[in-house]
Amino acid sequence: MKRKQGKQTEQHRKRNSNKPSGASEGLHAKNEIVTVDMIGLTHDGDGVGRTEQGFTLFIPHALPGERVQAKVLKSKKQYGYGKLLSHHSTSEQRIEPACPIYAQCGGCQLQHFDYEAQLKWKRQHVIDSLTRIGKLKVAGETGAASVPRENSMTGTDKNELSDMSGEDMESTNAGVQHDVIVHPTIGMNDPWRYRNKAAVPIGLAADDGELVGGFYAKGSHRIIDMDNCMIQKDLNDEVIAIVKQIAKELRIQPYDEESASGVLRHVMTRIGVVTGEIMIVLITNTEKLPRQAEWIEQLRKRVPNVKSIVHNINPRVTNAIFGDRTEVLWGSEVIYDELDGLRFAISARSFYQVNPEQTVTLYRKAVEYAALTGTEQVIDAYCGIGSISLFLARQAGHVYGVEIVPEAIEDAKRNAKLNGLDNTTFEAGPAEVVIPRWKQEGMNADVIVVDPPRKGCDQALLETILAIRPERVVYVSCNPSTLARDLRVLEGGGYRTVEVTPVDMFPHTGHVESVAWLVRE
Numbered sequence: 107m108k109r110k111q112g113k114q115t116e117q118h119r120k121r122n123s124n125k126p127s128g129a130s131e132g133l134h135a136k137n138e139i140v141t142v143d144m145i146g147l148t149h150d151g152d153g154v155g156r157t158e159q160g161f162t163l164f165i166p167h168a169l170p171g172e173r174v175q176a177k178v179l180k181s182k183k184q185y186g187y188g189k190l191l192s193h194h195s196t197s198e199q200r201i202e203p204a205c206p207i208y209a210q211c212g213g214c215q216l217q218h219f220d221y222e223a224q225l226k227w228k229r230q231h232v233i234d235s236l237t238r239i240g241k242l243k244v245a246g247e248t249g250a251a252s253v254p255r256e257n258s259m260t261g262t263d264k265n266e267l268s269d270m271s272g273e274d275m276e277s278t279n280a281g282v283q284h285d286v287i288v289h290p291t292i293g294m295n296d297p298w299r300y301r302n303k304a305a306v307p308i309g310l311a312a313d314d315g316e317l318v319g320g321f322y323a324k325g326s327h328r329i330i331d332m333d334n335c336m337i338q339k340d341l342n343d344e345v346i347a348i349v350k351q352i353a354k355e356l357r358i359q360p361y362d363e364e365s366a367s368g369v370l371r372h373v374m375t376r377i378g379v380v381t382g383e384i385m386i387v388l389i390t391n392t393e394k395l396p397r398q399a400e401w402i403e404q405l406r407k408r409v410p411n412v413k414s415i416v417h418n419i420n421p422r423v424t425n426a427i428f429g430d431r432t433e434v435l436w437g438s439e440v441i442y443d444e445l446d447g448l449r450f451a452i453s454a455r456s457f458y459q460v461n462p463e464q465t466v467t468l469y470r471k472a473v474e475y476a477a478l479t480g481t482e483q484v485i486d487a488y489c490g491i492g493s494i495s496l497f498l499a500r501q502a503g504h505v506y507g508v509e510i511v512p513e514a515i516e517d518a519k520r521n522a523k524l525n526g527l528d529n530t531t532f533e534a535g536p537a538e539v540v541i542p543r544w545k546q547e548g549m550n551a552d553v554i555v556v557d558p559p560r561k562g563c564d565q566a567l568l569e570t571i572l573a574i575r576p577e578r579v580v581y582v583s584c585n586p587s588t589l590a591r592d593l594r595v596l597e598g599g600g601y602r603t604v605e606v607t608p609v610d611m612f613p614h615t616g617h618v619e620s621v622a623w624l625v626r627e
């Protein structure tokens with residue numbers, strides 16, 4: 107990769123030799139209008155194209171195969187960013203986005219792309235990561251990828267890989283030659299209105315200073331006011347609209363990010379899709395929620411199914427939604443939901459998958475890959491509220507879950523009891539600390555399941571998995587790049603990746619979830 111970048115830099119230097127210095131860092135000047143042939147999509151869903159002069163431009167909402175006119179917004183040495191102005195030719199996979207505010211909102215990235223094409227692209231994204239980063243050979247693939255290497259490994263991929271250290275990247279050099287099966291992405295029959303959770307930033311409208319709440323516009327912190335999101339459950343939209351209305355009536359000051367002043371920063375709502383229960387979390391910059399009693403009265407009156415009203419305090423100047431302190435203002439500290447006949451208590455700070463229908467598909471696939479017979483000792487690392495753990499516990503000897511958020515572990519214990527699954531043990535702490543200690547204490551496991559956050563598994567955890575030597579590892583991942591990186595480590599330690607199944611948990615967004623099945627050689 108380095109060699110290719112060097113070559114491109116040299117070409118640009120030659121081409122730029124006649125340009126006035128300081129006009130632009132890259133080949134094209136800012137605001138220049140260029141014709142671009144689109145050749146791929148980045149891992150964020152932005153189009154990747156080449157200008158007639160061979161310069162790489164990333165252009166949101168442009169699709170592979172299209173010829174477009176674009177305005178250069180930023181021009182770096184080796185690549186730039188552009189804005190789509192018009193089409194010379196369009197892709198057959200281009201469709202009219204269903205959402206009226208799609209062009210401004212940063213919430214979805216792929217609504218202009220036919221859903222079947224999204225599913226294929228997500229599978230290809232997984233394959234590209236497995237082959238390039240994991241050095242794995244995918245059945246039916248020649249090793250060529252959807253986007254030529256020098257393009258896909260520039261802008262966005264660099265961001266995706268930013269969690270990896272140089273050392274991790276070095277470790278990706280060796281390769282293996284068995285074939286990994288990557289199945290088609292399992293999509294939704296109706297890929298709309300799937301989210302059970304909304305977390306909406308609240309702020310001031312730029313024009314009239316009114317309270318607004320919605321989504322950040324792509325690439326900025328400008329809030330687009332919105333009452334109808336096509337990937338949200340209707341009920342979430344309704345509750346958010348009610349909360350905004352109450353905030354206005356009670357004259358609650360919206361948070362102003364620039365001055366870090368004001369009161370209401372975010373509203374989070376979560377619904378139990380099976381139970382109909384609703385949790386509302388008000389996140390403030392201030393210690394107290396002004397007019398608390400009226401808030402409770404109004405929310406109870408206008409949201410009949412509300413079961414939990416929670417206040418979280420976040421006075422920090424940060425992009426993180428939640429602060430450290432959470433108190434229940436009214437009702438229960440949890441709401442309940444059901445997945446595949448299992449009942450789950452979910453508290454405000456606990457992770458719970460946002461697409462319940464696809465979650466069942468994903469977890470069933472993870473259980474299938476675990477291939478349990480009723481006797482196995484299973485470790486579920488990064489277990490959240492124990493959701494995968496309990497799916498596994500129905501078919502295992504014993505399941506040990508570990509999770510860093512203490513509230514989630516309290517939920518997991520409660521959930522095990524609730525479902526009468528006493529063959530479970532849960533511990534709060536970092537997986538990379540707790541599991542090595544379990545190993546030292548003599549624990550063994552037949553199967554280890556991991557479901558880490560985007561940054562993937564900690565190296566110490568991967569080493570411990572290799573030391574425990576379970577027969578099977580099931581890796582649930584929301585980031586194909588770190589999945590591929592970690593599979594390389596496990597392959598290097600004597601595991602073989604047999605299959606990977608992408609599951610579309612987040613239709614119309616660039617997010618790709620997948621589950622991998624590894625066996626000990």
Ligand SMILES: C[S@@+](CC[C@H](N)C(=O)[O-])C[C@H]1O[C@@H](n2cnc3c(N)ncnc32)[C@H](O)[C@@H]1O
Pocket residue numbers: 457458459487488489490491492493494508509510511514535536537538557558559584
């Ligand atoms: C993608 S979620 C998966 C949760 C759960 N398996 C599920 O499906 O609901 C990742 C979880 O890892 C937890 N986590 C993050 N870093 C961790 C660490 N170092 N050790 C243990 N858990 C961690 C997060 O709090 C989160 O609950």
